[in-house]
Amino acid sequence: MLPCSTAAAGAIENVLNDLARRLGHETEFLQAAEEILRTVGPVLDRHPEFLRARILERLVEPERVVMFRVPWIDDTGRYRVHRGYRVQFSSAIGPYKGGIRFHPTVTLSVLKFLGFEQIFKNALTTLPMGGGKGGSDFDPKGRSDDEVMRFCQSFMTELFRHIGADRDVPAGDIGVGTREVGYLFGQYRRLTGTFNGVFTGKGLTWGGSRIRPEATGYGVVYFAQNMLERTGRHLAGMRCLISGSGNVAQYTCHRLLDLGAVPVTLSDSGGFIHDQDGIDPEKLAFVMDLKNRLRGRISEYVTRYPRATFTASEGTGSGPGQWQVPADAAFPCATQHEIDRAGARALVAGGVRLVVEGANMPCTLEAAHDLMAQGVLFAPGKAANAGGVATSGLEMSQNAQWTSWTAEEVDRRLREIMRRVHDQAWDAAEAFGVPGNYLAGANIAGFTKVAQAMLEQGLT
Numbered sequence: 001m002l003p004c005s006t007a008a009a010g011a012i013e014n015v016l017n018d019l020a021r022r023l024g025h026e027t028e029f030l031q032a033a034e035e036i037l038r039t040v041g042p043v044l045d046r047h048p049e050f051l052r053a054r055i056l057e058r059l060v061e062p063e064r065v066v067m068f069r070v071p072w073i074d075d076t077g078r079y080r081v082h083r084g085y086r087v088q089f090s091s092a093i094g095p096y097k098g099g100i101r102f103h104p105t106v107t108l109s110v111l112k113f114l115g116f117e118q119i120f121k122n123a124l125t126t127l128p129m130g131g132g133k134g135g136s137d138f139d140p141k142g143r144s145d146d147e148v149m150r151f152c153q154s155f156m157t158e159l160f161r162h163i164g165a166d167r168d169v170p171a172g173d174i175g176v177g178t179r180e181v182g183y184l185f186g187q188y189r190r191l192t193g194t195f196n197g198v199f200t201g202k203g204l205t206w207g208g209s210r211i212r213p214e215a216t217g218y219g220v221v222y223f224a225q226n227m228l229e230r231t232g233r234h235l236a237g238m239r240c241l242i243s244g245s246g247n248v249a250q251y252t253c254h255r256l257l258d259l260g261a262v263p264v265t266l267s268d269s270g271g272f273i274h275d276q277d278g279i280d281p282e283k284l285a286f287v288m289d290l291k292n293r294l295r296g297r298i299s300e301y302v303t304r305y306p307r308a309t310f311t312a313s314e315g316t317g318s319g320p321g322q323w324q325v326p327a328d329a330a331f332p333c334a335t336q337h338e339i340d341r342a343g344a345r346a347l348v349a350g351g352v353r354l355v356v357e358g359a360n361m362p363c364t365l366e367a368a369h370d371l372m373a374q375g376v377l378f379a380p381g382k383a384a385n386a387g388g389v390a391t392s393g394l395e396m397s398q399n400a401q402w403t404s405w406t407a408e409e410v411d412r413r414l415r416e417i418m419r420r421v422h423d424q425a426w427d428a429a430e431a432f433g434v435p436g437n438y439l440a441g442a443n444i445a446g447f448t449k450v451a452q453a454m455l456e457q458g459l460t
Contacts, residue, residue, distance in 0.1 A: 219387015
């Protein structure tokens with residue numbers, strides 16, 4: 001916890017203890033709440049009105065949680081039932097905004113953690129967007145297009161009554177790409193008889209934005225650029241570890257290559273590849289075709305490029321793994337909690353001096369603190385991966401104006417937004433006596449904006 005008064009520290013501990021007592025099983029959400037709250041004590045000291053208005057107690061409770069069953073029929077005619085969710089966490093600065101995730105690991109705790117993080121991530125973009133998240137424990141992997149369509153239509157048949165262009169604007173996330181967004185939007189349009197910007201991540205021919213698929217990965221690299229510029233360094237020549245091989249990892253790799261960096265690892269749930277020669281544009285194109293069109297496994301990389309090595313996953317979901325590979329920088333882009341304390345120690349031992357989160361909370365809180373304690377430049381996901389939701393906000397703007405911007409225009413605006421996100425985190429950290437601490441700076445900047453909006457709007 002950052003140094004603060006007894007009153008502020010006591011208020012924070014009371015809220016965290018109450019959450020632990022009531023929601024002890026929601027481990028992911030509890031970590032997210034603890035990470036945010038333990039950094040905002042100095043803000044409460046400067047703004048005692050936040051304590052009087054019980055901002056903390058109000059902020060950790062979602063404004064609304066919608067939970068529903070999703071019945072559908074598979075290709076064999078078998079009836080199936082899954083659980084659907086939408087967590088509408090905060091609309092203090094704009095309509096709820098956050099992705100829809102289809103994955104077997106989806107639980108209410110995971111979605112509350114993601115929705116809570118989304119509040120502050122969206123606030124940092126400077127765009128008027130609140131925080132939310134949704135999804136289902138349905139796994140689209142291995143399902144036919146028809147099965148995915150039937151599931152999406154059933155999911156939207158319940159969700160449509162809770163969303164809208166000025167109310168709640170979902171987007172894609174893990175397991176929800178352009179295909180799924182298309183089916184979801186199509187059912188929304190069918191049910192409501194309207195065509196509006198209720199979803200982002202749409203296809204270009206029906207309201208989508210250029211650069212949206214690339215935006216999260218590009219934004220991660222732009223944020224890293226901004227961090228290094230503060231120290232007079234550059235990405236060119238840096239050997240980089242990237243986890244994951246999906247959308248975020250692919251476009252992080254793509255932009256790193258554009259800037260002269262040398263990516264050497266990628267991964268999926270089966271393990272990771274290490275290419276000592278570097279993953280060049282030709283190799284990246286192979287990976288993108290493998291993962292996006294063929295839906296193959298990253299282990300197939302070594303068949304095509306035998307000088308690389310593949311290491312199978314130990315099945316723990318965290319630990320040293322690929323983080324033992326010597327490098328200069330790491331970009332965890334897979335999923336939450338993929339770097340624990342052992343992983344953090346391995347990164348430091350391997351020479352990594354920059355860690356930029358592309359996924360949502362891929363580092364445990366202990367790992368993040370260990371990295372910073374060793375002098376590693378660390379960027380939390382709520383700041384570094386804000387490029388995706390920022391470009392979703394730009395898509396909303398284009399939809400509202402019934403227009404479409406060029407790729408160059410969207411990329412220019414994305415660069416500007418990521419610069420503002422970086423500078424807000426940097427400036428807040430300096431203003432509160434923890435210069436260079438992007439984790440604290442991002443939390444403080446996002447929290448202050450949302451808390452002030454809540455205060456000015458009264459008891460809502």
